[in-house]
Amino acid sequence: MQELKLTQVTTGEAALRIAQSLAEKILQSGNDPLKHLREFESLWVRSHYDGAIMELGTLNDDVWIAKSTGQSEPKIREWVIARLREFVSRQNLR
Numbered sequence: 758m759q760e761l762k763l764t765q766v767t768t769g770e771a772a773l774r775i776a777q778s779l780a781e782k783i784l785q786s787g788n789d790p791l792k793h794l795r796e797f798e799s800l801w802v803r804s805h806y807d808g809a810i811m812e813l814g815t816l817n818d819d820v821w822i823a824k825s826t827g828q829s830e831p832k833i834r835e836w837v838i839a840r841l842r843e844f845v846s847r848q849n850l851r
Contacts, residue, residue, distance in 0.1 A: 772804030776813050777848045780841045790837045791830070794820060813844060 766774070776797060783790050794817040801807065801814020816837060823833045 768804050769807035769809055772800050772807050773809045773848070776800055776810045777845060780813065780845050784838070784841055784845065789834065790841060791820065791834055794837075812840065816840065 779793065779796060779800075782788075783793055797810070797813040798815070798817045801810050804810060806814070820833055820837065823836070824830070
């Protein structure tokens with residue numbers, strides 16, 4: 758790694774980078790973000806519940822609560838897209 762001048766990153770930093778990349782791809786492609794919630798949750802679990810991606814890791818639970826309280830799916834989808842945009846914009850400021 759030293760010869761290639763590669764740096765080692767923590768599990769949390771790696772998870773953050775992957776979450777950002779996934780969120781950006783979802784936003785750019787126009788894919789239904791509701792179909793990707795488990796990916797964020799799995800990443801959060803594999804990162805040992807790193808706080809930096811908790812807001813995306815818990816989206817599936819948040820969506821379940823919204824559905825169970827009668828929120829419409831289009832409104833939930835808009836809310837999730839807004840959360841992804843906020844997350845990506847904050848990461849790009851770093």
